[in-house]
Amino acid sequence: MTDTATAPKVIKGRTGDWEIVLGLEVHAQVASVSKLFSGAAVGFGAGPNQQVSLVDAAMPGMLPVLNRFCVEQAVKTGLGLKAQINLKSRFDRKNYFYPDLPQGYQISQFDQPIVGEGVVTVERDDGTTFDVRIERLHLEQDAGKSLHDQDPNFTYVDLNRAGTALMEIVSRPDMRSPEEAAAYVKKLRTILVYLGTCDGDMEKGNLRADVNVSVCRPGDYEKYRATGSFSHLGTRCEIKNVNSYRYIQQAIEYEARRQIEILEDGGKIDQETRLFDPNKLETRSMRSKEEAHDYRYFPDPDLLPLVLDPAWVKEIEETLPELPDAKKARLQSQYGLSAYDAGVLIIESDRADYFEAAAKGRDAKLVANWVTNELLSKLSSGGHEIAASPLPSSDIAQLVELIENGTISSKIAKEVFEHMWAGEGRPAEIVEKRGLVQINDTGAIEAAIDKLIAANPDKAEAVKEKPQAIGWFVGQVMKETGGKANPATVNELLRNKLGL
Ligand code: MN
Numbered sequence: 001m002t003d004t005a006t007a008p009k010v011i012k013g014r015t016g017d018w019e020i021v022l023g024l025e026v027h028a029q030v031a032s033v034s035k036l037f038s039g040a041a042v043g044f045g046a047g048p049n050q051q052v053s054l055v056d057a058a059m060p061g062m063l064p065v066l067n068r069f070c071v072e073q074a075v076k077t078g079l080g081l082k083a084q085i086n087l088k089s090r091f092d093r094k095n096y097f098y099p100d101l102p103q104g105y106q107i108s109q110f111d112q113p114i115v116g117e118g119v120v121t122v123e124r125d126d127g128t129t130f131d132v133r134i135e136r137l138h139l140e141q142d143a144g145k146s147l148h149d150q151d152p153n154f155t156y157v158d159l160n161r162a163g164t165a166l167m168e169i170v171s172r173p174d175m176r177s178p179e180e181a182a183a184y185v186k187k188l189r190t191i192l193v194y195l196g197t198c199d200g201d202m203e204k205g206n207l208r209a210d211v212n213v214s215v216c217r218p219g220d221y222e223k224y225r226a227t228g229s230f231s232h233l234g235t236r237c238e239i240k241n242v243n244s245y246r247y248i249q250q251a252i253e254y255e256a257r258r259q260i261e262i263l264e265d266g267g268k269i270d271q272e273t274r275l276f277d278p279n280k281l282e283t284r285s286m287r288s289k290e291e292a293h294d295y296r297y298f299p300d301p302d303l304l305p306l307v308l309d310p311a312w313v314k315e316i317e318e319t320l321p322e323l324p325d326a327k328k329a330r331l332q333s334q335y336g337l338s339a340y341d342a343g344v345l346i347i348e349s350d351r352a353d354y355f356e357a358a359a360k361g362r363d364a365k366l367v368a369n370w371v372t373n374e375l376l377s378k379l380s381s382g383g384h385e386i387a388a389s390p391l392p393s394s395d396i397a398q399l400v401e402l403i404e405n406g407t408i409s410s411k412i413a414k415e416v417f418e419h420m421w422a423g424e425g426r427p428a429e430i431v432e433k434r435g436l437v438q439i440n441d442t443g444a445i446e447a448a449i450d451k452l453i454a455a456n457p458d459k460a461e462a463v464k465e466k467p468q469a470i471g472w473f474v475g476q477v478m479k480e481t482g483g484k485a486n487p488a489t490v491n492e493l494l495r496n497k498l499g500l
Contacts, residue, residue: 007124007128007130007176007177007180008020008176008177008218008221009176009177009178009179010218011215011256011257011260013260013264014264015264016217017217017218018215018216018217018256018260019176019215019216019217019218019220019221020176020177020178020213020214020215020252020256021173021175021176021213021214021215021216021221021224021233021234021236022173022174022175022176022177022178022180022181022211022212022213022252023170023171023172023173023174023175023212023236024170024171024175024181024184024185024209024210024211024212025168025169025170025171025209025210025212025238026168026169026171026185026188026207026208026209026210027142027166027167027168027169027207027208027209027210027241028077028166028167028168028169028188028192028197028198028200028206028207029042029142029164029165029166029198029199029205029206029207030070030073030074030139030164030165030166030167030197030198031073031196031197031198031199032067032069032070032073032165034067034069035053035055035056035067035141035163035164035165036064036066036067036070036107036139036140036141036163036164036165036166037055037064037065037066037067037107037141037163038053038054038055038056038064038065038163039053040052040053040055040056040163042164042165044204046160048147048156048158048160049158049159049160050160051160052159052160052162053163055163056102056159056162056163057102057159057162058102058103058104063302064107064300064302064303066091066303066306067165070139070165071114071139071306071308072316073165073167073195073197073198074114074115074137074139074167074197075114075115075308075313075316076195076196076197076316076320077115077137077167077169077191077192077195077197077198078114078115078118078137079313079316079317079320080191080192080194080195080197080320080323081115081118081119081120081134081137081169081191082118082119083115083116083117083118083119083134083137084115084116084117084118085114085115085116085308085313086112086113086114086115086116087307087308087310087313088112088305088306088307088308089109089112089113089114089138089305089306090109090110090111090112090299090305090306091107091108091109091139091299091300091303091306092107092108092109092110092111092297092298092299092300093105093106093107093108093297093298093299093300094106094107094108094110094140094295094297095295095296095297096295098143098146099146099155099157100143100144100145100146100157100158100159100162101143101144101162102144102159102162106140106141106143107140107141107300107303108138108139108140108141108168109138109139109140110138110297111297112305113136113137113138113139114137114138114139114306115134115136115137115138116136117133117134117135117136118133118134118137119131119132119133119134120132120134120171120184120187120188120191121187121325122180122183122184122187123183123187123343124179124180124183125179125183127338127339127340127343130174130180131174132171132172132174132175132184133171133172133174134169134170134171134172135170135171135172136169136170137167137168137169137170138167138168138170139165139166139167139168140165140166140168141162141163141164141165141166142161142162142163142164142165142166143161143162144157144158144159144160144161144162145157145158145159145160145161167197167198169188171184173212173214173224173233173236176221178248178249178250178252178253179249181209181211181248181249181252182245182246182248182249185207185209185245185248186245186347187324189202189207190324190346190347190348191323191324192207193348193349194321194322194323194324194349195320195321195323196321202243202244203243203244205241205243207243208241208242208243209241209242209243209248210238210239210240210241210242211238211239211242211248211251211252211255212236212237212238212239213236213237213238213239213251213252213255213256213259214233214234214235214236214237214259214269215234215256215259215260215263216232216233216234220232220233221233234259234263234269235268235269235270235271236269236271237255237259237269237270237271237272237273237274237283238272238273238274239251239252239255239273239274239275239276239283240273240274240275240276240286241275242276247276247278250276250278250281251276251283254276254281254282254283255274255283258282258283270288271288272285272286272287272288273285273286273287273288274286321349324346324347327342327346327349327352328342328343328345328346329342331345331346331352331355335359335364335365335368336364336365337364337365337368341365341368341369341372344372344376345368345371345372348385348386348387350385350386350387351371351376351385351386354371354386354389354393355367355368355371355393357393357394357397358370358371358393358394358396358397358400359397360397361397362397362400362401362404363400363404366400366403366404367396367397367400370396370399370400370417371386371396374414374417375389375391375396378421390421390423391420391421395420395426395427398426398427398428399413399416399417399420399427402416402427402428402431406438406440406486407431407437407438408431408436408437408438409438409483409484409486409487411483411487412431412436412438412483412484415436415483416430416431416436419434436484437484438484438485438486439481439484439485439486440486440489442489442493444481444485445477445481445485445486445489445490445493446493446497448477448480448481448485449473449477449490449493449494449497450497451480452473452476452477452480453473453497453498459472459473460498463498463500464498464499464500467500470491470494470495470498470500473494473498474487474490474491474494477490477494478490
C-alpha cells in the first residue's frame, strides 16, 4: 500500500476531464467555560441572553480582557498540528454589520495570527495517507444568533454565543475529492478532541467547516504545487458553515458540477460565498465574496499585542497527550497491528484505551479484530461510541482467552458474542451454561467421522479423486457436533481416515 500525494476525483465533462481542488477553513469552538474577552459563561442550552456580559453586548466604554486559558488552547492546538507558534501576534477588528454582532466588528487576527504553518496527516478509508498543509490558526470571537422563527413579525437576537472563542484553522487547497475533505475534518476533529481544546461536537456547531471549492483541468493542480501560483487553479466559491461529514461531501459534489456546467457553457465563476441546503442538496449564492480590504481590518486599539513567553509554550508542549499519529505508530509497532486496524482504533482515544486494556497478555491482533469488527459494528448500529459499550474490555479479553486456549472455536465465539451482547453474562458463563465447549476429544470426533464414512461410501471414494470435496465431510462433522468440534482436529482426522 503506497501513499500518494494526491488522489483527485476526476469528473467527466462534455469538453473533457475536470478535477476538484478543496481548501477548508474550520471553526472550532474553544472548550472554555468563559468567553474570549469577557467572563461570561459559555454553554449550550441556557435561556436567551442569559450568558451575556456588558462586553459581549458592546456597551459603550467596555474593554475586552483576553482569556489566558483560550490562548493556551490555541497554542496547544498549534503544537498538535505540528505548526509554528508565533510568539508575537495581534488582534484586529474585522468590520462588518450583522444584527447579531453588536460591536459592528469581530475581534479576529489578520496578518499576525497566533499559529503559523503546520501539517495534518490524513488517513483515507483504504488506509493510505496524505498530507494537508495548514496555513494558519487564529483566535477570534463568534457572533450572536438571529432567531427568525420565534415570532411572525419580528426577528429576535440571542447574544449567548457572542464573544465565544473560536479557533479558525485554515488549510491550503490540498484536498482533491469530497472523501478527502471529510477525512481531513475527521482527522482534525480527532486531534482536537485528543488535545481537549475543542469538544468536536458538530451537531451543536462547535466544529464547522467553510469549504472552498474550485475545479481545474488535469495537470493544473500539479503546476500550482510546483509554482505556488493560484493562477493555475480555477476561481473558488466558499460554502459556509457545513457541519457534518455527509453535508461536506454532498455540498462539494453539487458545487463542483455546478461550476463545471458554467465553465463548459463558456461562462465564468464568480467568486462568492454560498450556502448549502441539505434538503435540496444544492448550494445557492449568499453574497459575493468580500476581499480582505472590504473589512477594513485594523489593529484593535483596546488590546495590546499578544506576546508569549517561550518557556510557557515549552511548558504547554510538555503537557501534550500522546497524539493520534504517535498512538497509531505505537499500536502498530507494539502490538503488530495493521495500519488499517490501528487507524480505526485511534479515531477515538477511548477506543485505543479499550483495546489496550483488553489486549493485555492476549493475542493482540485477535483482540483488535474483535474490537474493530464485532464490537464497533454493534455499537455503531446503535449510534454509540465505545465509551457507551455495555461490554467491558475484560469481557472481550476473556472471549479471546477462550479462543486462545481452545475452549471455543472462532465460529462459536461469534455465537457467544451475540449472547454477551444480549446481556447473558460473561463469556465463560455463557459457554458453560449453553454447553458450547469445543470438542477436542478425538474419540468423539472419530466416532462421528466413522459413522459418516460408513453411511456415505460413494462420497468417501469420490474424495480420493477430488480432495477438495473434503469440505462436505468437514461440514457434516461440524453439523453433527453442533459446530463445537475443533475444526483443526476434524480436518486432520478426516484426512487420515479418508487416506488423503
Ligand atoms: Mn472566521
